[in-house]
């Protein structure tokens with residue numbers, strides 16, 4: 001019963017294995033605390049991975065836990081909530097749509113950000129998929145995820161002493177993570193295959209993908225891996241890395257995801273009622289479904305209509321280069337006989353996804369997804385508008401306003417992102433069952449019942465935890481790059497745990513303008529030191545895509561600034577932004593800064609995580625913030641309606657606005673203290689951030705919107 005390689009687990013606590021293999025633990029701190037209680041140091045060493053933990057833990061530690069009455073009590077409490085969680089009949093979905101519980105929803109995504117121990121996500125898109133999946137489980141949807149299990153995942157970021165980003169790929173051993181091979185009804189491992197054309201030394205061949213299963217609460221996630229025998233070396237590399245390789249590799253990867261993904265579901269005996277393509281990467285799934293229908297004798301146009309009615313597509317970026325499109329000759333090579341199988345001509349096949357803008361005639365994954373689905377959406381109100389404009393050419397008889405692309409604004413999975421001591425405050429003041437009621441606006445008025453002292457105490461705790469984390473991480477890094485003892489000692493004084501702290505952590509794409517803050521460094525330095533009584537400090541983190549040179553230059557600039565006199569020690573670049581780092585920063589800074597060039601930020605979700613933790617946003621009015629800002633829960637940088645002649649003029653105006661807001665509003669509100677040392681104005685910002693954003697920008701609200709507006713109407 002116990003998996004091979006595990007330290008033998010005493011019977012009294014044997015269900016720890018079950019807990020370890022269900023990602024449910026990743027949003028239940030009390031479940032993580034069980035592992036921490038057994039061996040806190042090991043829990044950190046294995047990077048919060050319970051499977052590896054149970055393989056490495058000492059027998060004596062397990063025995064000690066099994067004979068500790070406190071541990072046994074906590075263990076039983078956790079298992080009671082784990083078991084209760086899985087009672088399906090009580091869920092929102094089964095109560096709201098009892099006649100739809102047998103209509104599976106298949107959700108395809110190229111990345112899933114579930115937890116830092118599974119590096120199969122790169123950024124916002126992946127985190128969104130992970131949060132969507134967790135909420136689908138919480139709400140009881142008949143939901144199934146499909147994606148990749150990348151053996152090398154996304155890279156770990158190291159910053160060299162010169163400020164260069166080094167990308168480190170580490171091989172993930174699947175037997176050491178909470179994933180297990182998937183089995184079909186006959187108990188056999190599932191392997192699917194896809195035909196690929198000759199390339200280099202490789203002949204035409206089948207590439208195989210093995211299926212893994214990750215359990216996320218009540219939702220199964222099926223992830224494919226091509227790094228298996230008998231695939232050729234190059235094909236084993238196909239799924240090795242997220243967004244690695246050239247355009248042909250990308251095309252082959254997307255064939256495995258879309259086509260292989262449908263075949264994987266069939267091999268498992270799963271027949272989804274609805275297919276949701278999260279971004280265009282998975283759009284080839286519609287081709288495989290077309291092929292299935294036509295093979296069954298259904299005429300092409302009828303098949304196409306059936307697929308349209310049961311497919312949903314979400315687009316995620318207003319940046320043209322963010323939409324994959326493949327040249328026709330490449331499509332001819334990779335899909336040589338597909339049009340024959342579909343009983344249409346080559347031209348009809350290519351026209352399913354033809355796009356002529358930008359790169360000449362190409363096969364666009366977004367066009368394919370838009371044409372072969374009947375319900376499609378952007379990820380915020382503004383992004384919906386931008387998408388209608390962007391894709392209006394597909395509906396030439398419609399005005400922009402009538403283009404049938406709506407929006408479902410992104411949200412976050414609250415329990416994943418909430419600072420645990422704040423969760424305890426919510427437990428105390430919002431009512432015991434508040435986690436079942438996250439999208440209830442009225443419930444959140446109760447944050448006004450949290451006493452100032454307790455709220456300010458948690459805010460201070462979260463900042464202190466973040467500062468300690470920054471110091472420990474910086475120390476590890478300096479040890480790695482081999483710096484001297486005095487520099488190591490200096491890390492003990494990095495950041496001030498009582499100072500107003502601004503956070504900026506996100507992908508280093510240039511449109512996000514990470515370096516805007518340095519527009520006038522002298523003014524910045526004056527602000528940071530002030531009269532010595534109102535210090536201001538900054539924490540930066542983020543990865544750039546390994547091929548994005550301008551993005552990497554931004555990292556270098558921030559890193560170098562963090563060593564400049566007048567900034568050093570009070571402006572930090574923290575390396576290797578991932579979900580673990582994100583949890584510390586979104587909860588631990590006081591203000592979340594965001595400076596995208598409007599309207600490039602489709603939604604953004606990190607600011608929502610900050611709001612949930614009571615951290616006001618200081619942001620350009622873009623993405624979700626257009627809907628989130630209410631005048632009392634943060635600030636708007638710049639004038640959203642201004643038009644600029646050039647980028648410099650825009651940067652200048654936005655930087656000045658940022659400085660003025662900091663000087664006139666943010667710093668005074670934070671340092672205006674009452675006799676207890678508490679800033680009353682600030683606590684209003686804290687409460688307003690939580691009250692207004694926690695319900696509206698939760699994945700509860702989001703997944704319910706998807707369900708009522710998109711999933712259920714598509715179920716027929």
Ligand SMILES: *Cc1c(COP(=O)(O)O)cnc(C)c1O
Nearest residue numbers: 123124506578579582604605606
């Ligand atoms: C939330 C999150 C993101 C996405 O944040 P944006 O606001 O969309 O930039 C990216 N990476 C990590 C690790 C996150 O936790």
